[in-house]
Each structure stands twice: as structure tokens, then as C-alpha cells.
Amino acid sequence: MDGVTFGVDKGRTLAIVGESGSGKSVTSAAIMGLHNPKRTKITGSIRLDGEEIATASPERLRELRGKRMAMIFQDPLSSLHPFYTIGAQLIEAVQVHQDVNKSDARKRAVELLKKVGIPNAERRAGEFPHQLSGGMRQRVMIAMALVNDPDLLIADEPTTALDVTVQAQIIDLLRTLQSEFGTAIILITHDLGVVAETADDVAVMYGARVVERGSVRDIFYRPQMPYTWGLLSSLPRLDQVGGGRLSPIPGQPPSLISLPEGCVFRPRCQYHQYVPDGRCDTVRPMLDEVVDGHSARCHLSTADKQRLAAERLVTTQKEGA
Amino acid sequence: MGTYIIRRIIAMILMLIALSMLVFGLFTLLPADPAALTCGKSCNPQVIAQNRIRLGYDKPIYVQYGQFVKGIFVGRTYGSGNATFECPAPSLGYSFTKGDCVTDLIKKAFPVTATEAVGACILWLITGISVGILAALKRGRWQDRVATGGALIGYSFPTFFIGLVLQYFVFFKFRIMDYASYTPFKDDPVAWFKAFILPWITLALVFAAFYSRLTRNQMLETLGEDYIRTARSKGLTERVVIGKHALRSGLTPIVTAAGLDLAGLLGGVVITEQIFGLPGLGRLSLGAALNSDLPLIVGTVMVAATFVIVANLIVDLLYAVIDPRVRLS
Numbered sequence: 146m147d148g149v150t151f152g153v154d155k156g157r158t159l160a161i162v163g164e165s166g167s168g169k170s171v172t173s174a175a176i177m178g179l180h181n182p183k184r185t186k187i188t189g190s191i192r193l194d195g196e197e198i199a200t201a202s203p204e205r206l207r208e209l210r211g212k213r214m215a216m217i218f219q220d221p222l223s224s225l226h227p228f229y230t231i232g233a234q235l236i237e238a239v240q241v242h243q244d245v246n247k248s249d250a251r252k253r254a255v256e257l258l259k260k261v262g263i264p265n266a267e268r269r270a271g272e273f274p275h276q277l278s279g280g281m282r283q284r285v286m287i288a289m290a291l292v293n294d295p296d297l298l299i300a301d302e303p304t305t306a307l308d309v310t311v312q313a314q315i316i317d318l319l320r321t322l323q324s325e326f327g328t329a330i331i332l333i334t335h336d337l338g339v340v341a342e343t344a345d346d347v348a349v350m351y352g353a354r355v356v357e358r359g360s361v362r363d364i365f366y367r368p369q370m371p372y373t374w375g376l377l378s379s380l381p382r383l384d385q386v387g388g389g390r391l392s393p394i395p396g397q398p399p400s401l402i403s404l405p406e407g408c409v410f411r412p413r414c415q416y417h418q419y420v421p422d423g424r425c426d427t428v429r430p431m432l433d434e435v436v437d438g439h440s441a442r443c444h445l446s447t448a449d450k451q452r453l454a455a456e457r458l459v460t461t462q463k464e465g466a
Numbered sequence: 467m468g469t470y471i472i473r474r475i476i477a478m479i480l481m482l483i484a485l486s487m488l489v490f491g492l493f494t495l496l497p498a499d500p501a502a503l504t505c506g507k508s509c510n511p512q513v514i515a516q517n518r519i520r521l522g523y524d525k526p527i528y529v530q531y532g533q534f535v536k537g538i539f540v541g542r543t544y545g546s547g548n549a550t551f552e553c554p555a556p557s558l559g560y561s562f563t564k565g566d567c568v569t570d571l572i573k574k575a576f577p578v579t580a581t582e583a584v585g586a587c588i589l590w591l592i593t594g595i596s597v598g599i600l601a602a603l604k605r606g607r608w609q610d611r612v613a614t615g616g617a618l619i620g621y622s623f624p625t626f627f628i629g630l631v632l633q634y635f636v637f638f639k640f641r642i643m644d645y646a647s648y649t650p651f652k653d654d655p656v657a658w659f660k661a662f663i664l665p666w667i668t669l670a671l672v673f674a675a676f677y678s679r680l681t682r683n684q685m686l687e688t689l690g691e692d693y694i695r696t697a698r699s700k701g702l703t704e705r706v707v708i709g710k711h712a713l714r715s716g717l718t719p720i721v722t723a724a725g726l727d728l729a730g731l732l733g734g735v736v737i738t739e740q741i742f743g744l745p746g747l748g749r750l751s752l753g754a755a756l757n758s759d760l761p762l763i764v765g766t767v768m769v770a771a772t773f774v775i776v777a778n779l780i781v782d783l784l785y786a787v788i789d790p791r792v793r794l795s
Binding site for chain 1: 691692695696697698699700701702703706711715788789790791
């Protein structure tokens with residue numbers, strides 16, 4: 146991992162997008178301090194509300210986990226302990242961080258279950274994860290994450306394992322709760338639809354680095370580098386006539402063990418010939434600010450980018466027609 | 467749940483009936499005349515004929531089987547007149563080589579075997595599970611290697627070898643204590659302990675080796691589960707993550723294994739009992755087999771089989787208690 150830089154404010158949502166193996170989940174694990182310390186080394190800085198946590202002691206990280214920053218995962222069934230009732234798992238989460246007795250912890254747990262839309266929360270608290278539906282289980286995970294009112298919620302592909310209809314409900318729920326709790330959310334996903342719907346800011350990851358970062362409008366309407374173009378072109382669109390083929394990005398994502406020299410996207414990039422001196426093969430592009438708050442990692446000149454982006458738009462539309 | 471248990475108990479009884487018929491079939495298969503085995507040196511045709519009638523061996527095999535089953539419920543009386551001999555219910559027959567009721571012999575031998583098996587089981591569970599957890603937590607480090615190597619040695623050696631080596635060092639080489647023969651606990655607790663400590667260690671070593679491997683693998687598998695990551699992300703201390711969340715699911719299969727292993731041993735620990743001279747079920751059944759004492763063979767086999775079958779049922783029921791996902795039907 147290299148050059149992963151982003152921030153998220155209270156009440157805002159940052160989406161981290163990228164294909165499998167681009168380093169999204171490793172990044173979130175590193176923030177939570179859940180990475181394997183033997184195999185991972187963090188350099189640089191991770192700050193939560195000003196507190197440096199990249200160098201924090203494991204004990205301090207443990208205190209922050211669940212209290213100041215919480216996480217929900219992709220598969221709620223395997224993420225909940227099969228042998229304990231959901232109530233017990235929530236109560237446990239309350240009692241790690243709050244000095245309350247069991248009945249108060251239980252009240253808080255049931256309150257949160259109600260908030261995430263679990264009907265009969267009282268009774269459901271006594272049930273085991275396998276007795277709930279997938280959507281309900283993810284609601285329980287969300288309740289468990291929010292039970293200590295954290296400042297930051299990391300949602301690692303929270304809807305990937307769910308039915309499409311349930312996905313929308315979960316996303317709605319996250320948005321509602323965010324406005325109520327004022328939580329900052331880091332949403333890790335490869336679903337650009339979810340991004341467009343929920344995110345304020347977007348960080349696009351490729352080859353273990355952030356390759357483009359900006360507001361959701363910047364990324365969707367003024368993408369500044371070929372990988373983001375490719376991502377957007379690979380989406381089906383409703384605003385175009387005809388059943389054109391989706392255009393995938395040719396090639397495979399790079400192995401993170403042997404990254405190419407120069408630009409990591411170079412082997413799959415169709416536009417490198419526009420960059421003089423073969424710099425794409427030799428020089429790692431920096432995450433340069435294009436306009437205020439919008440940066441991208443690309444050697445193309447601004448003029449070339451604008452021209453190519455315009456051409457790309459025309460091609461996609463032609464294909465669609 | 468209720469109907470499930472009833473169904474299982476019925477199946478259990480049917481299994482025991484089938485098994486008893488099978489074992490009883492030995493009477494006809496064996497070339498030996500059971501009546502001829504009853505009198506040893508004092509045998510002459512008259513005695514044999516008398517004994518045959520007295521013990522019911524003159525009757526056809528199905529009648530004998532019927533008498534055997536009846537004996538379990540109402541007891542059995544052998545012979546007539548002055549020479550009557552009674553084995554009260556539940557009677558499993560009369561051992562002609564031991565000159566005693568099979569049930570009484572088993573009743574006498576069982577506490578010895580039970581003491582040995584249960585003691586060893588406690589010992590191997592404590593050592594096996596703790597070594598296994600340690601190895602899992604220190605995966606790849608020297609603690610893990612020592613545990614893995616030790617386990618390999620542990621279950622590479624047969625019990626008779628471990629037993630004899632232990633005896634050699636404890637009794638002769640270092641003279642840590644003297645050989646103690648079996649003494650009931652209520653007579654002399656110290657002698658009782660001395661008689662059992664080496665058999666316990668012998669048996670426990672072999673099983674602990676297996677259990678430490680099992681525990682290690684279970685723990686490693688569980689520690690990779692998503693819900694362990696969730697537990698950590700909740701901010702639980704590592705002690706709670708491992709001691710509660712991981713152990714709870716990691717130890718479930720170990721309960722099953724322990725239940726079945728213990729049941730197997732309760733039926734008789736043949737080799738260890740023989741080596742240490744413990745008058746348990748294992749020695750009883752070995753003697754029965756060597757002497758072709760058919761009623762005793764049938765009795766000990768039935769008892770051992772009952773333990774295994776009942777343990778299977780208990781383990782299945784226990785599993786439903788431990789794992790809420792298991793629905794018995």
C-alpha cells in the first residue's frame with residue numbers, strides 16, 4: 146500500500162471504490178488496527194479527531210475500537226457469533242465501553258435494535274443470528290456498531306451479500322442514522338450505484354494506492370484519470386438508447402507483490418501514448434490536485450485529459466446508440 | 467425434541483437387541499462345548515451332562531437366548547434342588563470359569579475401569595486443551611513446535627510401551643514410589659491414588675496428544691472466522707476474544723470427541739488394565755475371551771456397547787444444547 150491519503154468529516158460519507166484486491170479492505174483494517182501486525186507495517190499517519198492512531202498502543206486502539214470507531218462487514222451471518230443471541234452480543238458491545246449494569250446495557254441494546262428497524266426488538270434480542278434474515282442481520286450489525294455512538298463508522302461492502310431490495314433499505318438506514326448520529330462514514334464498496342447515492346466524497350483505489358479523490362460530483366462528472374473513466378464506462382446506463390455492450394477495462398489488476406514501475410495502471414491504460422518520453426513506464430505519478438479538493442494520479446496533461454474525456458463520452462454514446 | 471429423544475431411545479434398544487443376538491450367536495459358532503468348559507480337570511461325561519442341563523445348554527439356541535433376555539428382567543435360577551444358584555435381575559448369565567454371576571463380576575470391575583477412564587479423561591482434557599490453545603496462539607513459534615512434536619511422540623507410542631516405560635522409571639529406576647495394587651478408595655485413599663496415577667498418566671498421554679492437535683486445529687480455524695474479527699472490532703480484550711468467543715465454538719467438537727472416547731474406555735481399557743494389574747472390565751473381558759467364557763463375553767460386550775450407544779445419544783443431545791443452530795428432528 147502506498148500513497149493512501151484521504152479524510153472524512155463528521156456527518157460526511159467517504160466512499161472508497163476499487164476492484165477486488167485494490168487494497169480497500171486492508172486500508173479499513175489498518176484504520177481499525179485490525180491488520181496483522183506481523184505482516185503489515187503502517188508508515189505515515191492515521192488520525193481520529195486529531196489523535197494519532199497509527200502509532201497508538203494496541204490497548205489504546207482496543208479502547209477506541211467499538212467506541213470511537215466501529216465497523217460493519219460484508220457478510221452479517223458469518224460476522225455474528227453463531228452461539229450467542231444477538232441481544233447478548235449487543236450487550237457485550239455496550240459493556241466493554243460503558244460502565245453500566247446488564248439491564249441498562251440491555252435497554253440500550255433494544256433501543257438500538259428498534260432504531261435500526263428490527264420489529265419486536267425485545268423478543269428478537271433473544272434470538273440467534275441464524276433465526277434472522279440477511280437484511281435483519283445486517284441491521285443488527287449496524288446496531289452493534291452504533292451502540293456506543295462512534296464518531297467513525299467503517300462499512301466494508303455492507304450490501305454486497307444482500308438481496309438488491311434489501312441493499313436499498315440498508316443504504317437508506319445508514320443515511321438516516323448518519324443524519325441522526327452525525328457519524329462520519331467510510332463506505333468501502335465496488336458498487337458505483339451505492340456510491341452515487343450515498344457518498345459525499347470518493348476515493349478511487351487501484352493497485353494499493355488512491356488514484357483519484359474528489360467530491361462525488363467531481364468523480365462522476367469530471368473524472369480525471371483513465372482508470373476512473375474505465376470504471377464509469379463499465380457501468381450500465383439508463384440514460385442511453387439501445388442495448389450497447391458494457392465496456393470492461395481490459396487486462397487484470399496488478400499483483401500487489403510485484404507492482405509495475407511507473408504508473409500502476411500503465412499496463413491497462415489505453416492513453417499512455419499521449420504522455421511524452423514514456424514517463425508512464427518510469428515515473429510514479431503523484432496525487433496532484435486538479436482543482437480545489439479534486440486530485441488524480443495521472444501524467445496526462447490537462448488539455449489531453451479534457452480532449453480524451455470528451456472523445457470518450459462521444460464513443461460511449463455511439464456505442465449506446 | 468421430545469419425539470426425537472423417544473425415537474433415538476427406540477433405535478438404541480433395537481440396536482442393542484440386534485447386537486445381543488449377534489454376540490449370542492457365538493454360542494453356536496464356537497467349536498467349544500460350553501458345558502465341557504465348566505468343570506476343568508474334574509470333568510467327566512456325567513458332570514458335563516449335569517452342568518449342561520443345569521446351565522441350560524441342552525436347550526436350542528433360541529430358547530437359550532430367550533432365557534438370557536428374560537434373565538435381564540426377572541433374574542435367573544440355575545439348577546434345581548439343593549444345587550440351585552440364583553443370579554438376580556438384571557442377570558446377564560452365569561460365568562462358569564469365575565463361578566459367579568456375570569452381573570456381579572461386572573459390578574465389581576466397573577468402578578475400577580470408571581475410575582481409570584474418568585481420571586484419565588480429566589487429565590487429558592486439561593493438558594490436551596491447554597497445550598492445544600497455547601500452540602494455536604503461538605502458531606509457528608517454538609511453543610507450537612514443541613507441542614506438535616510432543617503430540618507426535620505421544621501418539622506414536624502404544625499404551626503398553628508408555629505404561630511399561632513409566633513403570634520402569636517410577637518403580638525401579640528412580641524408585642519414586644512402590645508398586646501399589648488396586649485398593650478401593652474407601653479402604654485407603656493413598657494406595658488407591660498410587661494404583662491409579664500411572665494408568666491415568668499412561669492413558670492421558672496418548673489421548674492428550676490427540677486432543678492437543680484437535681484443539682489447536684479447531685482454535686486456528688475459529689480464530690480465522692469473521693465473528694472473531696467482529697469481536698475484535700467491538701473493542702473486546704484479547705482475553706475475551708479468545709477465552710469466550712473463540713473457545714466457545716472451538717471446543718464444541720472436542721466435547722463430542724471426549725464423550726465418545728470416554729464411552730469407549732468405560733467399556734474396558736484392556737491393555738492398560740492388563741499392564742497395571744487393575745481388575746477392571748478390560749481385564750475381565752480379556753480373561754473371558756481367553757477362557758471362552760461365553761456368558762461373560764456376552765455380558766461385557768453388551769455393557770461396553772451400551773456405553774458407546776448411550777454416549778452417542780448424549781453427545782448428540784449435548785450438541786443441540788451447545789450449538790443453537792442444531793435442530794434435532
